[in-house]
Amino acid sequence: MIPAGTVRRVPDRPGPSPVHVIVPRVSPPARRSGAWMGMLAGFAAGGLIAGSLFGGFGHALGDGDVGLGLLDLLIAGGGIVVLVMFVRRLHAARAQPTRAAARISSRVDAPSDQTTPADHPGGDSSFDRGVRDIRRTDPGFDPARFVGYAAMMFRDAQGAWMTRDIVSLRARVTPEMYGELQAQCDRLRATGHTNRVERIEITAEITEAWQDSDRDYVTASIGGSIIDYTVDQVNDSLVHGSRTIARNVEEFWTFTRPAGLNFWMLSAIQSGR
Template sequence: MRFLRLRPAALRLMIGALFVAAGVLVASDFAEARAGRSMSFGSRGSRTWSTPAPTPTAPSAQPMQRSATPQTQSAQGARAPGMQSGGFFNRGGFMGGLMGGLLGAGIFGLLMGSGFFSGLGSLSGILGLLLQVALIFIVVRLVMGWMRARNQPSYAGGARPDPMARDALNRDAMNGGGAAAPRSGFGTGPRGKPIKLEGADFDAFERTLGEVQAAYSRADKAALATLLTPEMAGYMAEELDEMAREGLENRITDVKLLQGDLSEAWSEGDAEYATVAMRYELKDVTLDKATGRVVQGDPERTEQAVEFWTFARPPRGVWKLSAIQQG
């Protein structure tokens, strides 16, 4: 079978357009402006580079992307299977699949004796790759949307239940009165001494969720400093400064915790830590400060986020947010 061959200039143009389209898709899917900007950053003591134990609210978490805690060799080995770091072709998601397809097409061309780019040189080959990637992307988005809608709790016909389920959290997530039991294949490890939390602790976690988002929306660095560890306060101050330089401001309203459960709780050295998975809703809009024009988001649309928030405190002291990891 003969295929239509593209000229080098046309081939470069098509590949360039493919990368631009991929960048637009990724940006539209993940560009969010709430506190943390959909990144995983902060510190969880000796468990910083380990994966939090899964919970019904969030079965998995993204690995830490930025932290002041050094990444030791043992911590690197404790990652969950399949979570690799480093290298452009090791990236997951849309771009990882895109680069894998391009590389595979080139290798196929080499094996057929027609040069590295011959696998991409046919119009049918490139269109086939584009179609497959687009279909997979659309299907995944539809399935995720359906699952979120299915998991949306219903409070009609009665009082709204406690989203943190405080009594059940310690009973179900604690292993013999200790910290959350590590699940097989996850690198939580036996670091630190398990602790048990009280209802007041979960009240503090839920309250801090709203207070952090409200302070971030006001660009109130002083308030954030009272709610966050110094490391986290520094990261969020950088985000606020970046938005200010771009002439933007973030408006976050109607924050409501929908579901939460304990992942891990432990003490080490002179600090106690608790990692909680939380699913919450909010309205998140980015505005142009000079004109008030909406740059991103919809002021009438409620969004949902699923994240692991880790809190730290001196023994029996005040909890402060020390890390956020995306679910």
């Protein structure tokens, strides 16, 4: 089995980005009572002026009951005040439902916190942001399909390692990874040993996704079991491992590519233990 820890030069993931919360602006209801208030004030002022004029004129006429007295003006003024208060309360009562409706609309329009990261990442975790960044240049990027590719790559890499045919992986690994794998195969061949891998039973899960320096990165967690042993290539005697007992696999495989519609290449293998 390919040794874990091969080529660990993986750039650090960027820190969390600040969250910008957009608060919907609700326009205040139009003040329609202004015209009514102005009219009422005009009526009140006109009434008072008329009362004063006619009151004075009445008193000047002597005992005639033509003009409005002080009591009449007070009654008229009090009625106007009551009418003004009534209109204000009516306006306030009508304004309350408008504000309540605005608050309900804001809650309905706000985005939901429930998201499905694998298909429609709308949250704000580092994984969600990473997938969104990758999709800016590759709208069709599908984390679920990538999981299948990572598992297939794990099996193909083990097969190439066992047959020492690293050339078959050249187009699917970075140049640094290819050079390291080739060097390890050469060292194993020099010892006269052969590594054998059987009964691969693994699952893959994406744990990280991000962009750095115009490159996409995705890390897949590989877990399961595998029979992995080394034999002498001359007499097939067991050198290391077990032919029958499977051992656990817990590794992280990181893939990279230039941002956009480019082929993913294996760039690092790290042990999860």
